[in-house]
Amino acid sequence: MKKKYVLDTNVLLHDPQALAKFQDNDLVIPITVIEEIDTFKKDLNEIGRNARHVSRQLDQLRASGSLVDGVPLENGGMLHVLLYSSQQAAGFSSDLRLDRADNRILASAVALKQSCDCPVIFVTKDTNLRIKADALGLKAQDYQSDKVAIDDLYSGHCEKLLPATEIDRFYGQGHLDYAEDDLFPNQCATLVDETNPSHTALVRYHADEKRLLPLAKQVKDSVWGIHARNREQQFAFDLLLDSRIQLVTLVGKAGTGKTLLAIAAGLQKAADEAQYNRLLVSRPVFPMGRDLGFLPGDVEEKLAPWMQPIFDNVELLLGAVEERGKRKRGYKELVDMGLMEIEPLTYIRGRSIPNQYMVVDEAQNLTPHEIKTIITRAGEGTKIVLTGDPYQIDNPYVDASSNGLTYVVEKFKQQSIAGHITLTRGERSGLAELAANLL
Structure with missing residues (x-):
């Protein structure tokens, strides 16, 4: 009826x-x-x-x-x-x-x-x-059209139980043919020996070849002084460092390393490998709690408090790659060199952004329409990385199920140019991990 x-x-x-x-x-x-x-x-x-x-x-x-x-x-x-x-x-x-x-x-x-x-x-x-x-x-x-059940959100990785001979074959030939249709493009997986759980392999599914391939060798090395501390971070680095993947979404609670991994990979690809013209880092302007009102100074000074979390991550990376005894560089040096640009999302409408590595932090505060506006700004050769925690939303008009970040994860999970990883293990500090789990 x-x-x-x-x-x-x-x-x-x-x-x-x-x-x-x-x-x-x-x-x-x-x-x-x-x-x-x-x-x-x-x-x-x-x-x-x-x-x-x-x-x-x-x-x-x-x-x-x-x-x-x-x-x-x-x-x-x-x-x-x-x-x-x-x-x-x-x-x-x-x-x-x-x-x-x-x-x-x-x-x-x-x-x-x-x-x-x-x-x-x-x-x-x-x-x-x-x-x-x-x-x-x-x-x-409620209006359900753009809602995504947060508890059922695609995680981007899984475990596969296989016979020991299959895992040995994978290590021997460097890949494993996979004809099943139960994996999404670029989904990461841990292959586990049925008889020996410690015998494992980390892989990513390449849908165009219908093969499980090992993670990039670079993932095991440091990326701008940052080493992956757990399996999920290894998967994230593999997606972030693959230029064929044009859209990467990283979802996780506070302290899991979402922003740090994305910026480290962006600096690696833009500054060291020169595959992109520059690293563009941005975030929406939403206060946590009561707003302080108008801020004094020019545009750069007004934006400084909003962009400070990004500055902190860049300073950490710059400190990590500096050798002891050398002068410590600041993020402004990268900006002056044209290797990095940090700006808010306020004025992105109408822009075309070609050949850049773009990181959008705190993307959970964006609506599906705003996310669409951002992604459609991507020009030829641009890679976009969206990071955020759906449980820490400051925008009063979205929630954990209706925000733009989870919307993109669900809509792009079957696309071969996109990849996603949900990070669950906090690595910031023992205190931060306890607070994220207990409070």
Whole structure:
């Protein structure tokens, strides 16, 4: 049976393409939602852009007929704009004030449910609004189109039990043919001897050749003074140092080495091997807790507090490659040499970034639309690395299941130009590891 989905304002502002995500079901937009969208249209941020995009879509659909009577959608459903009336207010709960837009939207949805024989579902990303809808007997759900179950997120690596002869064959010929279809492209694996668990091999699946190949020899050496401390970091380095992989995602809790590994590999490929013009490191500007407000100084001075975590990692790497007794270099020396650039993501729209090794730190604070904007900036020869921890989100408009980082991991896991690793073992310090696990 066809359903009627009543959409809240935040659904359309979160995903301006939401009108095409409900298959052949009918969509209902209360007139109050259009009023709210109008208040956002002048904003210069992503929400403002989404509001303008939704308004243009509705204006185009208006050419097909009356929005109140209903206009057809491309997927076979119908779109209706539901007017607010005094009859809806009369039948609504007196405990909820109708001078609030959220309650008027709820009143419209409840009235539709009472007058319609088909299932009516209220879709909103507002948790409290879903609770109120449920209390009024209205079925409500979150917008699920771009959600990824964080507990089921693709990890990028696995273990394979094989006979000892197969592992010996792998070491003997330097590869192992693999015809099964249970691995994703560039998925890493640990081959384990069925009879001797200590007899293992670390491999990566190359889908184009249908072979399990050993990790790059360079992974075992130091990369800008950094050695992989565990198996997951070895897998990460293998993906980061392979120029054929254009998109790498690293997910892990605090202290697992995501940013440090990415910057070390970027400096190796850009500064030492000159495969890229420069290393570009960026991160979204989101404060943890209360914002300090406007910062004094020029653009560089204003950005310094936001970029300080990146500076710390670069200084650590520069200190690691310096020999004892020599002058310690700073990150500004690499910037002056044109080997590295550090900037926020604020002004990335409209840019084309060719032949660069680009690291986007704290990518869990980005929405799927912002992630799309960043990746589509990649020009010829550019490699993009996204790092982040889905459990440490400062952006109030995304959560662990709906952020851009996990969205990309799920969408790109079957692509041969992408690779992913989830890092679980903290290596920053014993205290940091205990805090990440206990607190």
